[in-house]
Amino acid sequence: MTEMREAYGRALQAYGAQEPRLVVLDADVSASTRSALFRAAYPERFFNCGIAEAAMVDVAAGLALAGLIPFAHTFAFLLALRAAEPVRTCVAYARTNVKLVGAYGGLSDSRDGPTHHAITDLAVMRAMPNLSVVVPADAQEAAAAVACVARHQGPVYLRLSRAEVPDVFQPGQELVLGKGSVLREGRHVAIVNCGVLLSRCLQAAERLSARGIEATVVNMTTLKPLDEALLLEVADCGAVVTVEEHSVIGGLGGAVAECLAKSKPTPVRMVGIRDTFTESGPYEALLDKWGMGVADIVAACQAALAG
Amino acid sequence: MYPESLIADLESRARQLRRDVLQMVHAAGSGHLGGSLSAAEIMAALYFQHLRLDPQRPDWPERDRFILSKGHAAPVLYAALARRGFLPLDELRTLRQIGSRLQGHPDRLKLPGVEMTSGSLGHGLPVAVGLALAAQLQGAKWRTYLLLGDGELQAGLIWEGALMAAKNHLANLTAVVDQNDVQLDGPVHEIMPIEPLEAKWRAFNWNVLMVDGHNVRRLLESLDEAEQVHDRPTVIIARTTKGKGCSFMENQARWHGRAPNDEELACALEELGDD
Numbered sequence: 001m002t003e004m005r006e007a008y009g010r011a012l013q014a015y016g017a018q019e020p021r022l023v024v025l026d027a028d029v030s031a032s033t034r035s036a037l038f039r040a041a042y043p044e045r046f047f048n049c050g051i052a053e054a055a056m057v058d059v060a061a062g063l064a065l066a067g068l069i070p071f072a073h074t075f076a077f078l079l080a081l082r083a084a085e086p087v088r089t090c091v092a093y094a095r096t097n098v099k100l101v102g103a104y105g106g107l108s109d110s111r112d113g114p115t116h117h118a119i120t121d122l123a124v125m126r127a128m129p130n131l132s133v134v135v136p137a138d139a140q141e142a143a144a145a146v147a148c149v150a151r152h153q154g155p156v157y158l159r160l161s162r163a164e165v166p167d168v169f170q171p172g173q174e175l176v177l178g179k180g181s182v183l184r185e186g187r188h189v190a191i192v193n194c195g196v197l198l199s200r201c202l203q204a205a206e207r208l209s210a211r212g213i214e215a216t217v218v219n220m221t222t223l224k225p226l227d228e229a230l231l232l233e234v235a236d237c238g239a240v241v242t243v244e245e246h247s248v249i250g251g252l253g254g255a256v257a258e259c260l261a262k263s264k265p266t267p268v269r270m271v272g273i274r275d276t277f278t279e280s281g282p283y284e285a286l287l288d289k290w291g292m293g294v295a296d297i298v299a300a301c302q303a304a305l306a307g
Numbered sequence: 308m309y310p311e312s313l314i315a316d317l318e319s320r321a322r323q324l325r326r327d328v329l330q331m332v333h334a335a336g337s338g339h340l341g342g343s344l345s346a347a348e349i350m351a352a353l354y355f356q357h358l359r360l361d362p363q364r365p366d367w368p369e370r371d372r373f374i375l376s377k378g379h380a381a382p383v384l385y386a387a388l389a390r391r392g393f394l395p396l397d398e399l400r401t402l403r404q405i406g407s408r409l410q411g412h413p414d415r416l417k418l419p420g421v422e423m424t425s426g427s428l429g430h431g432l433p434v435a436v437g438l439a440l441a442a443q444l445q446g447a448k449w450r451t452y453l454l455l456g457d458g459e460l461q462a463g464l465i466w467e468g469a470l471m472a473a474k475n476h477l478a479n480l481t482a483v484v485d486q487n488d489v490q491l492d493g494p495v496h497e498i499m500p501i502e503p504l505e506a507k508w509r510a511f512n513w514n515v516l517m518v519d520g521h522n523v524r525r526l527l528e529s530l531d532e533a534e535q536v537h538d539r540p541t542v543i544i545a546r547t548t549k550g551k552g553c554s555f556m557e558n559q560a561r562w563h564g565r566a567p568n569d570e571e572l573a574c575a576l577e578e579l580g581d582d
Contacts, residue, residue, distance in 0.1 A: 023441075023444070044444065045444070047440065047471075047475075049467075049471060050467075050470065050471075052467035052470070052471070054433075054463075054464055054467065055433040055436075055464055055467035055468050055471060056433075058430050058433030058434045058436075058437065058464065058468065059433050059434070059436050059437040059440065059468070059471060060437060061423075061430075061434050061437060062423075062433070062434040062435060062436060062437015062438040062439075062440070062441065063437040063438075063440060063441050064437070065372075065422065065423060065434070065437065065438055065441075066437070066438055066441030066442065066445070067441070068441050068444075070437075085427065086430060086433075086464075089424065089426075089427045089430060090423075090424070090430050090434060093414075093424055094415055094416070094423060094424035095416055
């Protein structure tokens with residue numbers, strides 16, 4: 001287990017040494033997002049905007065217009081909801097080279113409760129033209145995302161987690177925007193993951209295997225643009241299950257269903273938060289209670305296989 | 308310091324911008340006249356005298372940056388850009404048509420010379436803060452300018468940006484408020500009062516200059532004065548008349564976003580005269 005935000009913050013700080021155009025913004029939560037690590041090393045390139053998330057996004061757009069590469073941080077729900085219109089107008093529509101970093105994705109700020117949970121951010125951000133959406137699955141991917149996102153010419157929403165999350169990838173993990181990866185191959189069902197539930201997907205695949213069901217496990221680190229070629233390939237098995245720490249409306253489930261409905265109609269089951277708000281509590285227990293347990297993934301695979 | 312001949316020339320250019328705007332909005336059949344007409348002298352002072360620009364090189368790195376925060380005044384921006392040589396005059400007739408670079412509100416990706424996409428109110432100031440911060444960080448000499456509407460000052464985003472500009476001592480940032488006291492639904496002082504405006508900006512630690520927004524000489528002097536302040540941003544509150552130059556449009560909220568018919572256009576052009 002590794003704390004994703006810490007790995008991200010260190011990578012951001014390290015990247016600051018090799019990229020002088022990198023500037024960092026935060027909205028009074030730099031200690032939480034870990035952008036404070038960058039501030040400590042490069043105070044002149046760090047701008048604290050106070051509790052003014054919408055203005056922070058616009059300020060970042062202005063910095064990008066002048067050729068800098070701004071990474072703007074706050075909690076995911078604030079970026080996707082309070083700052084949604086600035087994101088639409090000044091980042092997505094104006095196509096400014098802004099990197100929006102939503103810390104505390106999903107239920108990861110678990111004890112602070114539903115006001116601080118982000119269960120609609122992927123739906124909002126995915127609907128914005130011009131905007132790429134990247135969701136690391138573990139600390140290694142989060143660290144790799146810094147350079148990947150910074151080198152990409154164009155706006156990106158990068159969704160992180162507050163939590164300690166299971167390690168899946170090795171240090172030095174490469175990340176290619178727009179490409180998914182296959183972690184396990186099986187002929188019966190394809191589990192398509194987006195985010196930190198990846199290790200739960202692998203556990204589910206183990207349990208299924210013990211019951212004679214072989215599952216492919218795909219990780220879609222880039223939610224948008226979705227790796228449709230890979231999705232269509234793994235959907236050949238005839239049953240797909242999507243897994244995300246997000247509402248089942250509009251996120252990965254929606255993206256996968258849209259693609260398959262268009263190109264290869266396939267039974268799909270979605271694992272995620274049902275159309276509901278959640279509650280405060282310990283993180284792992286919340287994931288289990290609100291429909292994202294290993295057992296839920298197993299059951300969804302069986303349901304998808306049943307057609 | 309500015310010769311009378313220059314002032315007369317800029318006044319003439321302002322009248323030209325008004326004629327352009329009327330014809331564009333008439334041809335398009337829609338668009339925002341009132342707030343374009345109120346800003347004609349401000350735009351003339353900026354685009355034909357004060358701003359350091361090169362129409363041959365719209366992306367010249369050392370240019371001053373201008374953001375039209377009140378993006379609905381796009382017609383007067385397009386007219387100024389065309390008269391300054393950024394686009395052919397003929398193209399003004401394409402305003403709001405399919406395939407045109409002249410969108411209903413400015414689109415930076417479509418038209419060179421448009422520094423930032425705008426139209427949704429409130430964004431210009433915080434975006435300008437980002438530009439000014441970048442110039443400050445890079446030790447660049449260029450300055451950032453923006454034109455705000457007074458109704459727009461009702462948006463919280465403006466004041467979030469104002470706080471940040473003052474915190475960072477952005478003396479390289481000059482905002483102009485086109486205070487015409489009319490917004491879509493009626494008089495600004497009735498819809499949502501923003502006064503005392505001068506005291507508000509001072510309380511936000513800005514340098515504040517009050518000026519008659521139709522007096523080109525005072526506008527130029529204020530823009531220069533702003534450059535002599537080195538510890539804080541400046542806002543020039545320019546008192547203007549919405550619909551200025553066309554008597555039947557002046558101070559009328561119904562002319563905020565309406566196009567003139569043939570007779571109204573002829574009447575307005577006659578009032579403005581030829582230069």
